[in-house]
Amino acid sequence: MKTSLKILIIAALALLGIEVAFSAGYIADAGFHKVRESFYSVYSHGFKVGEVKAVCEPLPVDNKKRFRFHSETTVQASFLFYSYNLAKTEEALVTDDGAYYYKRTSMQNGKGQQVEGQLQRNGFVFTIEENGEKHTQFIGRDEYDSTTMDCPEVTMGPEEKEKIIRVLDFEHLKVLKRSYKWLKNEDIQVEGKPVQCKVIEFADAYKRCRRWVKIDELGVLVVRQDGNGKDGSYSTRIVSLSVKPQINTE
Numbered sequence: 300m301k302t303s304l305k306i307l308i309i310a311a312l313a314l315l316g317i318e319v320a321f322s323a324g325y326i327a328d329a330g331f332h333k334v335r336e337s338f339y340s341v342y343s344h345g346f347k348v349g350e351v352k353a354v355c356e357p358l359p360v361d362n363k364k365r366f367r368f369h370s371e372t373t374v375q376a377s378f379l380f381y382s383y384n385l386a387k388t389e390e391a392l393v394t395d396d397g398a399y400y401y402k403r404t405s406m407q408n409g410k411g412q413q414v415e416g417q418l419q420r421n422g423f424v425f426t427i428e429e430n431g432e433k434h435t436q437f438i439g440r441d442e443y444d445s446t447t448m449d450c451p452e453v454t455m456g457p458e459e460k461e462k463i464i465r466v467l468d469f470e471h472l473k474v475l476k477r478s479y480k481w482l483k484n485e486d487i488q489v490e491g492k493p494v495q496c497k498v499i500e501f502a503d504a505y506k507r508c509r510r511w512v513k514i515d516e517l518g519v520l521v522v523r524q525d526g527n528g529k530d531g532s533y534s535t536r537i538v539s540l541s542v543k544p545q546i547n548t549e
Contacts, residue, residue: 349374355518391448398448443467452499453514455481477503
């Protein structure tokens, strides 16, 4: 089916009031997949200080699960004795075996950094550019069990309440020992609808967080996260959520 015809079909269904984003059978036949888009507000000390837009997109290839994750974060916090500014874009490609590509562009308190990493046979090779200089860094695949983009906590529950694993932290480009604890399952209201989440606490050398998270056919969804780290305390909460059709291009 040609692209122009696919677009006409979507437009016609929309005019008829049909929720095309959730017509899974039809979309699969027409060469479409669903994309989840979520928006968050970031709070610190009771004040809204930023926003996050996140997109999780399944990319069907040879009947294997693969997801593209993209996020854009903006934070501007200014208090009497403390200020913090961040503009960050992240992108990752993840399969059932974990993340195999990662890219980040950030400007934090006036300091810029670009990071791009690719999983090769023996580990992740990162290219880092900052302060006008570029260098590479290698982290062996045998050094870590999971990455921060894999969200290994989504499999936890009453049967596995606690675990400690080696996590490749893409923020710091280090392998950290991170402890996880499953607390409970809880429904969180998002735009008037309940979303069943796992409530997980985790801690490592850089941060301690409580996260409300779920996983489904569209990937991992973090509904809320409250944390403390070297840049202070914060709370990130989802404010809107939508699922849209996307044309398969592969």
